[in-house]
Amino acid sequence: MIVLRSLFVLLAALPSFCLADTAIEGRVELPKSRHAPVANKRYEIVSKGGVLAPFPAFAVVYLEGNFPKPASLPVQQMVQKNLAFDTALLPVRLGTKVEFPNLDDTTHNIFSFSPTKRFDLGRYTASERPIPSQTFDKMGLVTLRCDIHEHMRALILVLDTPHFMKTDNEGRFRLGGLPAGSYTLKAWIDSKTTLERPVELKSGATVRMDFP
């Protein structure tokens, strides 16, 4: 009877043990917005004193560590629509191929002079096939511009980790599906500010961590 009871308990606990997610959740203190809040939450990249940051503000939280390289990575897209990049900041894993589809009626010429990745896609229209793309094989921040539309700006953050996410506008995040171990949790706030914390992850445990 005791054995049965113990087995039942074990069986009952097994799923919770086996399915228990190892995660980090918390909140990143975002810089005070200089701009008035916008209703449609359209994102853009603003800079002050050479510091680039998305607006409305959010942060990118990622776990740095030694993770195995996958055989292939999914292709990401940075879409140009309505004379703007549809994403202000796109975090990608190192080696990711990003496509730059042009969904506008006009021509775009996406380029970057960032030391992380210099490229120039040249002028192309929506009908351009294959969709112009670049593979980002160096970590860092890449500033995207359009040579034709000077206001268009976007960032690609190349990270050497599969575990990253964008916070919401309040800075809240929950990074799940993490392997247990010792890592460094980083919060990218703007081009000049990346906060980091060492983190010890235990299997199935959720770590609470706020920045700063």
Place this chain on the structure above:
Amino acid sequence: MITPTTGPDRGVAAFRMRLLAGMALVVVALTAGGLYFAERKVSGETQHTFQRAFEADLALLRTIREIRHASLAERCRTLVRMPRIHAAIEDNALDMLYVSAGDELGNVLADTKSANEPFARHSIHAKFYRFLDAEGGVIPPTNAAAVGALEADEEKRLASAGVPLEQQTGYLWRKAGSAAGEIVELISTPIISTETGDAIAALVAGFPPSGENGRAAEIHGGIWLDGRLHMPSVTDAIRSAASASIERAFAGGAESAAQGIPVRAGGEEHLIFFERLNPGSSFPPAYEVGAYSLAGLHARQWQLRWQAAGVGLLLLGIGIAASSYISARLALPVRELAIVSEENRVLRERAESALEITSGELLRTARFSADASHQLKTPVTVMRAGLDELLVREEISPAVREELSLLVHQTYRITSIIEDLLLLSRLDSGRLQPELLPVNLAHIVDTCVDDLHLLNDSMDLEVETDVHPALHIAGEKRYTMLIVQNLVENAHKYNLPHGRIRIAGREENGTVLLTVGNTAHPIPPASREHIFERFHRASVGENVPGHGLGLNVARELARLHGGDLRLVRSDAGWTEFEVRFCAAGPDDSRAAV
């Protein structure tokens, strides 16, 4: 036809010359006046036209310059907005700056390939360009030749304005090119961060200055920079004179000279004007200088003066020719008048001569009549005395006595004729000058009527007088008496038996009219015009005593008194004469009667 002498010809020629001289003077004065005013007006208008052309040229040049500058400035502003340039500066990729700018600005730099393009002539291609960093230092180009080579001091000059917040215009005097060097227009354009609005860098591009293509021929353009004048298109003399005038203007505190400063150099006059090209710029001040040659204006003014003088001379010639013609035409009637006048003079002289002869003859005739009368009076008197002697003798028969009485009566008649002739001869010779005094006409009439009554009168005439007792005339009494006496005697002689005589006097407007009318056979119309002639006797009075001198004497005397005698009527048994005298006031102190 009388041939005119040379006198009138000379007079007419002199008149014509005077007329011509007068008209020529008027023509010369009018032409000179007209020329003077025409010259002043034309000169003024030319100056005004030149002034307007000059101002229009200047305005055009300014407009061209401003358009060009605006075009260049806009070009620079467009360049600095280029995302690649922003990317190179903002994304810390300065090594890409000139490379990217090379792609973007490549067509801005002048190259030989585009020299034939229309824009090439308007100097919108930059000769060089440089980027300044945020601190105002020149970001060194990776390949200087590709962005236009510059000397070190020239690069320094580029950086002198720093990174401006607004676009600035400056000028750089380069030694390159000709001996005078060349002026390059610098446009420094800040590169403003699209996010922050801060000036993060600047682009300085050097453009050649406005070409000479757009300038009017009279305007030489130049630039005053660093206290020197760059104006290669004029002579050294003009340049130094212009420089001196500009320095004087600066010393006087002037910032511009829009109206122009007159400058004379090298025998030619110019108007110098200048204007700040880059007001408010952080680059050293530069002034656009123009030298406007007045040679064209002066040449035009002289040309117009010569034309006016030519026209004036032509007008003068025409005027003098017209004057000559008009004076000749005007002299023609004068000449005819002179000829007629000369003819008249000759005729007058002849008439005067004839009159003198006639007068002399008349005088001689009158004198002869007087002499004859005088000579006749004495024998008649002797004859009458002899006859009177015979009449008093007792022994003569009554028949002889009657004959003698008739003879005596004839002697009286002869005496009467002689006296009348004597009087007429004195009248004819004009020697009878009556002394006009107021004479009472009523007295004269009364005296004559009394005499009439004394006559042995078988006629039985009724005499009626109607003369105001105070009616006075101006005359000499004895001649007035003779006139009235003659008329009254005629009225008696030619009357009908039991007839009537009416003597009436009245005054009308200073004239006294005395009418003497009587019943009589009418005078035949054919005789009426002869009754006043001497020795004329009416045919009706063959048996009437008289010698045909009475009416003639009466009329001559009446005329001598300023009056006249005329036959008023002679019909229906009534004949009436009217004698006219000049009236005299009855209260005249000199009244004789």
